Amino acid sequence: MVSAISIQNASKTFHVSGKSIPALDDITLDIPEGAFVSLLGPSGCGKSTLLRVIGDLIDPDGGTVSILGKNARAARQDRDYGMVFQQPGLMDWRTIQKNVELPLQVAGVKAAERAARAQELLKLVRLEGFENHRPGQLSGGMQQRAAIARALSFEPKILLMDEPLGALDEMNREYLQRELLRIWQSTGTTIVFVTHSVSEATFLSTEVVVMSPRPGRVAERIPIDLPYPRVDETRTSEEFYHAETRVREALHSVLEPTTAGV
Numbered sequence: 001m002v003s004a005i006s007i008q009n010a011s012k013t014f015h016v017s018g019k020s021i022p023a024l025d026d027i028t029l030d031i032p033e034g035a036f037v038s039l040l041g042p043s044g045c046g047k048s049t050l051l052r053v054i055g056d057l058i059d060p061d062g063g064t065v066s067i068l069g070k071n072a073r074a075a076r077q078d079r080d081y082g083m084v085f086q087q088p089g090l091m092d093w094r095t096i097q098k099n100v101e102l103p104l105q106v107a108g109v110k111a112a113e114r115a116a117r118a119q120e121l122l123k124l125v126r127l128e129g130f131e132n133h134r135p136g137q138l139s140g141g142m143q144q145r146a147a148i149a150r151a152l153s154f155e156p157k158i159l160l161m162d163e164p165l166g167a168l169d170e171m172n173r174e175y176l177q178r179e180l181l182r183i184w185q186s187t188g189t190t191i192v193f194v195t196h197s198v199s200e201a202t203f204l205s206t207e208v209v210v211m212s213p214r215p216g217r218v219a220e221r222i223p224i225d226l227p228y229p230r231v232d233e234t235r236t237s238e239e240f241y242h243a244e245t246r247v248r249e250a251l252h253s254v255l256e257p258t259t260a261g262v
């Protein structure tokens with residue numbers, strides 16, 4: 001399978017007030033096209049940093065990042081990325097439709113064309129009928145769906161998601177997990193997803209990458225072989241329990257060296 005993302009020996013150290021903070025150490029990782037890969041690991045292990053390195057928001061100190069065969073800067077210029085963060089980041093003075101249109105507007109897409117595209121995207125995330133609402137009039141989950149629609153405006157080949165469901169309550173979160181899988185399957189985009197949740201990573205992913213405590217390294221890569229579509233019943237199946245346990249054990253084994261002396 002072709003690699004959507006290929007990272008070779010990438011490291012990153014931050015320098016703050018004369019102190020060095022090594023965040024990533026020698027990351028090598030290949031993510032195939034169409035995969036749904038979750039990055040899981042203890043707080044501060046460098047998950048967001050790795051996502052930002054992939055998305056050309058941070059330059060690594062060394063190593064290479066190749067996106068669909070080109071460097072990350074070229075991929076960003078080609079609008080290969082969509083990004084979604086924990087906070088939807090919508091502009092409250094614009095309607096939902098106008099929020100979704102914003103990246104297209106900035107890129108100079110004509111009004112009629114961007115309105116049609118925004119309509120398509122709002123349909124994809126099931127927000128038809130809310131086009132003229134302001135973000136503050138929607139629930140947190142609906143706002144996040146609008147943020148996902150906005151991130152998909154240029155049909156990105158790669159969707160980078162940093163704890164996008166982390167601020168939602170359990171019911172909404174599970175609903176959006178199913179929705180995200182539906183959107184992933186209908187768009188064919190490659191997704192890299194940062195989460196703290198073992199069950200979320202297991203439910204969504206084709207593969208879970210468990211990272212070690214800072215400086216983040218790839219500690220273990222766990223393929224999740226549960227068939228798609230994954231539905232609510234999947235969560236209570238024996239196969240899911242086994243897969244989730246496997247991920248949980250991998251996470252515990254990276255935590256043990258730091259918690260052993262506590």
Ligand SMILES: Nc1ncnc2c1ncn2[C@@H]1O[C@H](COP(=O)(O)OP(=O)(O)OP(=O)(O)O)[C@@H](O)[C@H]1O
Binds near residue numbers: 021043044046214
């Ligand atoms: N811009 C920055 N400047 C300085 N240090 C940073 C910067 N960004 C991240 N760091 C540091 O790098 C380390 C990794 O941070 P990062 O946010 O990537 O971890 P994370 O695994 O995503 O954490 P969490 O799960 O808590 O969100 C942390 O020690 C953090 O303080």
